[in-house]
Amino acid sequence: xxxxxxxxxxxxxxxxxxxxxxxxxxxxxxxxxxxxxxxxxxxxxxxxxxxxxxxxxxxxxxxxxxxxxxxxxxxxxxxxxxxxxxxxxxxxxxxxxxxxxxxxxxxxxxxxxxxxxxxxxxxxxxxxxxxxxxxxxxxxxxx
Numbered sequence: 136x137x138x139x140x141x142x143x144x145x146x147x148x149x150x151x152x153x154x155x156x157x158x159x160x161x162x163x164x165x166x167x168x169x170x171x172x173x174x175x176x177x178x179x180x181x182x183x184x185x186x187x188x189x190x191x192x193x194x195x196x197x198x199x200x201x202x203x204x205x206x207x208x209x210x211x212x213x214x215x216x217x218x219x220x221x222x223x224x225x226x227x228x229x230x231x232x233x234x235x236x237x238x239x240x241x242x243x244x245x246x247x248x249x250x251x252x253x254x255x256x257x258x259x260x261x262x263x264x265x266x267x268x269x270x271x272x273x274x275x276x277x278x
Contacts, residue, residue, distance in 0.1 A: 138179045140239055141187040141258040142172050142205065145250065148192035151201045151223065159203070159223040165216040167252040172218075173208040175255065187258055188220055191232055197247045199230040202262055216252075224265075235259045 146163060154161035172186075179186040186205045191198065203220035210216055236245040239255040 136184050137258055137263050138175065138184045138186050139258060140175055141189055141202075141256055141262070142169070142175070142253050143189050143191070143236055143245060143249075143256050144253040145191045145193045145196055147194060148200055151190055151192070151225070155201065155223045155225055160206075160219070160221040161223070162217055162219045165218065165252050167216065168210045168214040169208050169216040169218065169253055170210065171255055172205075172216075172253060173210060176205050176208050187262055188218070189236070189256075189259075189262070196250065197232055199226055199232060199235065201225045230259075230261065235261065 144165070150161075150163070176186045187202050188205050189202045190200050192200045201223055203223040205218060205220055207219040208216060209218070231247070232249075233244045233247045236254075236256040236259060237243065238245055239257060242257075245254055245256055
């Protein structure tokens with residue numbers, strides 16, 4: 136089961152496409168410490184849930200490009216982050232950022248020009264209702 140919240144970030148679409156083509160997993164660096172995201176991932180693991188990460192392409196943040204499942208968030212001594220993900224899926228249609236992501240802190244839509252390292256948002260219904268999410272949930276129930 137996916138968590139109520141997700142992590143939103145940006146990455147150039149070339150990196151995302153390459154990760155998807157080579158198995159759907161990867162490790163990306165980030166120049167800031169994802170402290171709250173690390174706590175959310177820890178809490179998700181303790182409750183048997185999965186924390187999704189949603190990506191917009193860095194070259195144009197109006198739309199979502201892909202989503203994946205966070206596996207690990209490592210905060211370095213230099214206060215940077217390396218995050219590991221699996222199950223990367225590219226979105227087939229254009230999901231307009233402003234219409235699908237709401238910030239956890241205020242419930243307001245995430246601005247399409249949001250360019251900070253990451254944001255905590257509510258996981259959109261189209262992700263939790265996706266076939267990939269249903270397959271994940273069914274696999275968890277069989278364990």
